[in-house]
Amino acid sequence: MSVSKLVFPPLTHIGWGSLQQLLPEVEKYDVKNILVVTDPMLAQIGLADRVTAPLKENGYEVTLYTEVIPEPPLEVGEKLVSFTRDGGFEMVIGIGGGSALDLAKLAAVMAEHDGPAADYLNLSGTKHVEKKGLPKILIPTTAGTGSEVTNISVLSLKTTKDVVTHDNLLADVAIVDAELTVSVPPRVTAATGIDALTHAVEAYVSVNASPVSDGLALQAIRLIARSLRKAVEDGSDKQARIDMSQGSYIAGLAFFNAGVAGVHALAYPLGGQFHLAHGESNAVLLPYVMGYIRNSCPKRMADILNALGGNSSYLSEEEASYKCVEELERLVKDVGIPSTLAEFDIPESALESLTRDGAKQKRLLARSPLPLTENDIREIYSSAFKGKVTEPIM
Template identity: 55%
Template sequence: MQSKLIFPELSYVGLGAIDNLYNEVKKLKVSRIIVITEKNLVDLGICSKALKSIMSAYSIELYTDVVPEPPLHTAEKLVQHIRNGKFDLVIGVGGGSALDLAKLGAVLAKNDGDVKDYLNLTGSKQIMQKGLPKIMIPTTSGTGSEVTDIAVLSLDGTKDVVTHPYLLSDIAIVDPLLTMSVPPRITAATGIDALTHAIEAYISVNANDVTDGIAVKAIELVGKSLEIAYSNGNNEEAREQMSTASYMAGLAFYNAGVGGVHALAYPLGNRFKLPHGESNAVLLPYVMDYIRGGCQDKLAEVNLKLNQQVQQIGSVEQMSKDCVNTLFKLNQNLNLPTSLKDYGIEKQHIKMLSDDAVKQTRLLARSPVELQWEDIYQIYSSAYEGKTL
């Protein structure tokens, strides 16, 4: 069976990778740069640390109008700003929201129309121009946005994406040294985000041998390092392993896709403003429990990779059940909420959430078990009660 695989043109991954920024910018022969980042990264000095090598050599504008789960109007404003600013390079520095906006702004600044015209579910326009060159520099280990061609935006009651190969980074620089000061809660949430990407890519109906290999290694690295990075953010080895895991998980899900967890997570972020990583984390055990019958072999393998000390014992069915328990306990060990009740979500909200999630057909189509409205309602109900099946 043939598989189409797409990867970014150039990536630098590992401790000190940011040292390559100056030479890569120099090769582009640019003069006016816009950096899309988050205000707290500027305040904490992380942005200046990332940009140190180019600060004195180029005209750089820091654009910090970035919010988590960015709404459509934030993207529209950024695109217009880039169009008016006559920039010739876009650099994204930050988490997934900053990187998604940077990719989107770089491309749509050189295409006609509004951002809404290019939305996956409702847009009518096709991206025709590649746009400005773009360099993506993540400062968290989770989203994988630096290696995907998707920008996620919040809409009324749901989320939608702009997606096109032109949104792929020209250069991705993944340096774990930029993640050292990430607080424990964000380390936990973004780490589970990376794990969710890897697991959903692994069980996707679009998975293949290449994406499986990448996804399984990412899962193994998360199992080795996430709890260490959470408890000791200064552990360089754990931070490096998590950066690599996040990058690899991004490659895997970009090519194989994510599924039910993300479909159900989007409404949580949009309706209740849960951080994306936490939305994935609270749902991951319950979705895997519900669809376990369609991917038992792979979930048994996930359990082995997350628990290095565990050997293959018992049936595949039992090992897949153990995987669900492992995911639940991982959230507990990271002090992340394990039920929707913990977020103040009420039982009456489950229907609304189900109505929103069932619209995510692009994501649901990749699930190894078909999820209809009734199935989605049952998963949300289990997550509300905090009980697996």
């Protein structure tokens, strides 16, 4: 009988209005000098003020850091790490999408380590995270990345991505308030929502899946499938926003414990080489990867179909797995995300370099129920470029 290691963040407040728990949580720590990491847009629209204002009113020294960009390059992370080390901060709070949260985690932990963050990267680093770092509170404003519950900070390199990963990067407190997602525009809602769905789908078919991660993954798929279209169509739909926020959080727990695989492995080079948003990278690849590996996990594909709102009871497992891929294709299309690499202006000439970089993501590829060779990866990218789901030649 296999043994599963399950890890969850120490404390989470989740629900509409849960941001009110921020000040009481900060007051539990003996800190005065706080760094708040966010992106410039959230500062511009005043959303960051909902974090900084109550802290300042209660006597805390607060520095707002807004030099955050999507898919942050390693250099952006290094700059924030240096800023944090020099600032004498005692706590880091991240508010925003996955990029802001990943950078906040990185800054909090690296503040108590020596050397550049590059030394701690998974693929090329030579050092290991050892110290807990500064206390950190993470507050997502999108429903998608799951960064608030994972131990990973993703950084873009020249042509791909790498991560700093260790349980010390886990948030001390996560606050998941769906009210903060209402202002997210439709395209970002769609991309981050499919990102969350991908977390759940990949966690469910992962070779590291367990009964616990299975339950989380299927419930996340149910919540996202019933609410994503509504949230994209009407961002003020409170129940849709709540469902998406909860679904994203649960999907984060699922994939943190079971892992993601082929979709994410192939998405990383799209972000690295073409700066395609991570959610859109996952979305455009999801049907093609799942279609390619379908035959390695037909029963689980049938379960996913049911969680998506389909009905596998009158189908064979093979028929249900095909239907599952069709439902994933339909959902991506319905929320307005392009369905081929060509539609993202990615040239066919790039498929070889994408394949080369995708094959390097061995940490992710190891979790795929179908081992993906370099030839398999090349075929998946090709099918995503042409818009035709393909399968391995047996």
